[in-house]
Amino acid sequence: MTFTDELYESARDLWDAQAAHPFVRGIADGTLNPAVFERWVRQDYLYLAEFSRVFAWAAARADRLESMGWYAAALHLTLNTEMGLHREYAARFGISVSDLERETMWPTTRAYTDFLVRTAADGDLADLVAALLPCAWGYVHIARKMAAGERPADQRYSDWIEQYSSDEFRLAAEWLRSEMDRLADGSSAAKRERLTHLFVLSSRYEWQFWEMCWNGEAWLP
């Protein structure tokens, strides 16, 4: 059993809850109200900007050239390709670029991205990868399950499944898993426990992100 297999087992409840979440099921069968999905489009755009920052920290923290190059490429892909696609995708829901730019973070987006950035800045590379893995791997995990079934009639949801189940995303998730296994190799039990905590915490935030999009969220009061 690899370390990332162990991580998956540690967070299995949360991953199962994500797959069963009504928001996720709504994408899979195409019944999700587009007005509800729009919340994801808006909040995820803000999330991706911070996720890019985490890749930048990873490139700076990398312990070998191969990893540095990979993180630099992931940063470029996220910031310049994926966010560009996100803007085009948002337009299909009638959301303009200026709408996206004006959006403010809801509490869960704020907390999750602050957690990622803080972990990237304060921890080592293994901590950083453990924290970002549930997003990079989790989306592929969910989308590939969806892709195995019948595609939704709404082309926008079908394209979402297509993107996150694509070989490009799958290979990225696999590379990150192997990187996590490499970084955890030979580490102490205490270090593995910390990495597991970070992985579980991010998995929890992933679930909470779907929950936030499903219910809507606001700052108090």
Added chain:
Amino acid sequence: MSFCETQQARIAPLWDRMLNHPFLLQTRDGTIPHETFASWMRQDYLFVEAAIPFLAALIPKGPASHWEPMTQAIGALIRELRLFEERADAVGVEIRGSQPSFTTHAYIQFLLATAQNASYEEAYTVLYAAERAYHDSWKMVRDGLDRSSPWWPFVENWAGPQFAAYVAYLEVELDKLAAEAGPDRLHRMVEAFETTVRYEVAFWEMAMTGEGWPGIPSADPALS
């Protein structure tokens, strides 16, 4: 108006809501349930602990004239931890080894992400807003709380003259930083001020409701 006065005025309704939060009103009136106050103590203990690396991370970013006051502020945080421990022992509350609630976790991540990722001016804004919020909140409590209350030492700590002088110093320094900041940075400082106060309100709310983490009780969020 100075930067600090302007921010205070800009979010006045939010600030008032914070000062009139039921947690503070009930603490002031001596009607707060023991367990509710204990729950706040456990969470704030975690927050004070996390404020130490927050301040420490700011030292190399700030002007040399801020280093010594910032170091003294860390010393004050350590004394606050001892105060929490002493009060907890006195009233039979176990505060060590607690897990952060969602709001505590989120607020701590906000502090530490800001320290590492935002400008010194933004982080200093967060520091001032949080300390000012506590000073004003506990002054409000002081106005009604009986001196024999077990919670009075917290009033003495945050509403007392030493803390007042510290907050006044932070205000002067923040106003100086704001006067030198360009429009983009200033805009971010304004946002940082408001987000901090929103977290302060959420923190009292969390203390009052005993909120944990949303959903999925089986997973362990045991990391601050």
